[in-house]
Structure formats: C-alpha cells, structure tokens
C-alpha cells in the first residue's frame with residue numbers, strides 16, 4: 001500500500017455509478033448520472049417529484065438495467081440479474097411501502113422470508129423464542145426500544161416501522177442500505193427518529209443511499225449530495241462543498257423561485 005495522496009479518497013466505493021442513463025421508451029428518466037456509495041457514508045439523492053430518484057435506485061438495486069453508463073460493485077462491473085442478486089450481494093432496499101404485513105407481530109416481520117428454525121427433517125419448526133429475542137436485541141442495538149415485539153407491525157408509527165426495516169437490513173448483513181423517501185410521510189419528530197437510525201447504520205459501517213426531496217432532512221446526515229432534476233444531474237457535492245442554504249436554494253429551483261418572488265412581490 002502506498003500512502004494516499006493528500007485529498008485522495010481514502011474510502012473505497014462499494015458502488016460506483018458512472019454516466020447512467022435509463023429510458024422508458026422514448027422518455028429519458030435518467031441521463032448521465034454518476035455517484036459513489038462508500039462504507040460508512042451517506043449518499044443523499046435529492047430531487048423533486050419525477051426527477052428520477054426512484055429510477056436511479058432501481059438501477060442500483062438491480063430492479064432495472066441501465067441503458068448507458070457503468071455500474072461498478074466493489075470495483076467490478078455489477079451484473080445483477082435482478083433485485084435478488086443485488087440483495088445477495090448485500091444491497092438492501094427499503095421501499096416506501098415497506099413490504100410489511102401489518103397484522104403480523106414485529107418479530108415475524110423482522111424475519112419475514114429468513115425465518116429461524118430448529119430441529120431437522122420432520123421435527124423442523126420455527127424457532128419463535130429465538131426470533132423474538134433476536135428481534136428485541138437487534139432493535140435495541142440500533143437504539144430502538146420497542147418493549148413488546150409481539151405487537152402487530154400495524155400498530156407502530158410510520159417512523160417506527162421504518163426503523164424496524166432499517167434494523168432488519170443491518171441484521172441481515174447488508175453492506176448498502178437504500179432508503180426511498182423514508183421520511184416523506186413523517187412529521188418533524190418522527191423524521192428525526194428515522195434520521196437518527198440512518199446515522200446509526202452509517203456508524204455501523206454501512207453505505208447508505210438516502211432518497212429525499214427535503215434538504216433539511218438530507219443535510220444533517222449526508223456525506224455527499226447528488227441533485228437530480230428531470231433525470232439529469234445538477235451536480236454532486238461533498239459535505240464541505242455546500243451549505244445548507246445553498247442546498248435548499250438548489251432544491252427550491254433557485255432562480256425560478258427568485259423570479260416567482262419578484263412576480264408575487266407586493267412591494
């Protein structure tokens with residue numbers, strides 16, 4: 001190993017996207033979009049409705065194949081045949097609808113599709129006590145204190161449900177956690193709770209991709225900020241390259257808003 005050049009990137013990219021394009025028929029949902037996802041960092045993807053945020057993470061998570069550009073995973077071209085391949089490689093995606101079963105207990109949802117069992121052959125059955133205990137312990141490790149893991153997931157608040165999904169991905173060994181607008185439907189306090197878990201996942205060494213249209217949610221946790229507008233990149237900024245005000249202004253459409261405020265100016 002040679003010493004890193006001053007200012008050289010010391011963190012290794014888990015995912016690198018270079019000049020990604022994705023078309024739906026004639027519609028370019030993405031064009032020339034690049035970013036990096038590194039272990040122990042949060043990459044925020046910001047943009048208005050229709051900016052291409054969900055399309056971009058669908059490319060990263062193996063749901064869609066990109067039409068142009070390069071997608072590297074651990075430095076080699078990613079060849080995900082679908083979301084299962086991406087998940088097996090350690091890319092966990094928490095979708096906005098969360099894919100949870102509201103009437104089932106928290107622990108059941110936590111282990112959905114990866115149930116713990118004991119015994120063999122005909123004696124093999126679900127290991128309910130182990131799943132209960134593990135769920136409680138893993139939630140606590142993330143700082144989530146839900147006394148009763150037997151309560152149905154449907155009784156949790158939106159923020160708590162997001163937290164369970166994040167803790168689950170961390171426990172299942174994800175290296176990259178992709179969160180599509182986890183704070184969009186939440187109030188200020190609940191959003192704060194989710195931001196805390198995003199920070200916790202980052203501290204535990206995961207690379208996090210955090211999609212949001214709210215610069216006030218992105219700024220406190222983000223290490224880099226990728227701004228999308230109508231499928232194109234408005235640029236990517238490191239934490240030290242942009243202020244919260246600049247980010248807010250870019251997100252608000254900067255000059256467009258200035259014009260509007262002139263137009264509405266009542267003198």
Ligand SMILES: Nc1ncnc2c1ncn2[C@@H]1O[C@H](COP(=O)(O)OP(=O)(O)O)[C@@H](O)[C@H]1O
Pocket residue numbers: 024027028029047048049050051052053054055056
């Ligand atoms: N399955 C699809 N088929 C056709 N067009 C789509 C599809 N999904 C998204 N789009 C279009 O691609 C653009 C980007 O959408 P999307 O990635 O969902 O944006 P965002 O998540 O930022 O709101 C939009 O113009 C949207 O209408």
Ligand SMILES: [Mg+2]
Pocket residue numbers: 053054055
């Ligand atoms: Mg979206």
